[in-house]
Amino acid sequence: MIRGASLRGFARLVEELGGDPVAFTERFAISPDALTSEEGLVPITAHDLMLDAVSVDLRCADFGLRLACGQDLSVLGRLALAIQASSTVAEALECASRFMFVHSPALSVGVEPDPRGRREVVALTYRKDLRESPYSPQAMELGLALFHRVAVALTGGLAGLRSVELPHQPLSPVSRYAEYFGVGVSFGCPAAALRVERRLLDQEFRGADAAIRRLAVDYLTGHHTDPERLVSTHVRRALAASIGATPAVLGQIARLLSMHPRTLQRRLAAESTSLEAIVDDVRRDIALRHITTTDLPLGQIAAMAGFAEQSGLSHAVRRWEGTSPSRLRRRTRGTF
Structure with missing residues (x-):
């Protein structure tokens, strides 16, 4: 995530270049409120993809410098x-x-x-x-x-x-x-x-x-708590490195962190999360990242995100984004 303040001046600059800032936020599933609420949080991958897309679509190679x-x-x-x-x-x-x-x-x-x-x-x-x-x-x-x-x-x-x-x-x-x-x-x-x-x-x-x-x-x-001090940060990293190769099992993750499974559960609960929630978040990050930034086949992306079948990926993307993986890919590239 990144604070909405990073988009300060985005709307004005896009309009000066002849574009529609709200259309770009909608294309990347960013709330239009991010253009006016600097304290809000924006997914950093969507934020960055939007900057790159504006640069290409509005033919402004120095968009980042101008912003x-x-x-x-x-x-x-x-x-x-x-x-x-x-x-x-x-x-x-x-x-x-x-x-x-x-x-x-x-x-x-x-x-x-x-x-x-x-x-x-x-x-x-x-x-x-x-x-x-x-x-x-x-x-x-x-x-x-x-x-x-x-x-x-x-x-x-x-x-x-x-x-x-x-x-x-x-x-x-x-x-x-x-x-x-x-x-x-x-x-x-x-x-x-x-x-x-x-x-x-x-x-x-x-x-x-x-x-x-x-x-x-x-x-x-x-x-503010430094993410490095959170157990959930280290669980997330362990899962991100292994989720496409091995099942996300509590005992295995606990061993990687030199922790008893019940202790891990308690520590995650104290941080208002769970292994299941982190698994879903990691799968979402891996899946959406590769759907929107690569041309990899959807079946391969499903495997990388830890889904047994491509249908599992499709159901998850609909739950996360309200659309299919293929439509999401077309939307972020402006080829609806």
């Missing part, structure tokens, strides 16, 4: 307050890394060694967990462009930016990227990153306020 131009740090909600009140760039990045799951559990930012081996340079990385959702070029460009935009605003210009790296090949002319980022951009890299001089991490913020930061961090800690 980022209408956004700022405030899209992160209360996390933005904690970042702004931090004392240094390093502290702000630590806070963003710690609580990015509030915006989306699938996204992360971090400080890593320079991929080119320069000691005086670090990589400010922006990553998406591909176990949660497939890669999206437009969504990656939106995220990294917004990361850059926020960094410029917080540091007063991002002096020390050496270059920018993207995992995919250019969607727009390379000159468009140079125009946006103001430095050279490399493509086909291991991770999306802003390569900056290490000294930038020590830059102090004029608006630093330890009391406000402490209040903001306390709020985030008290109102």
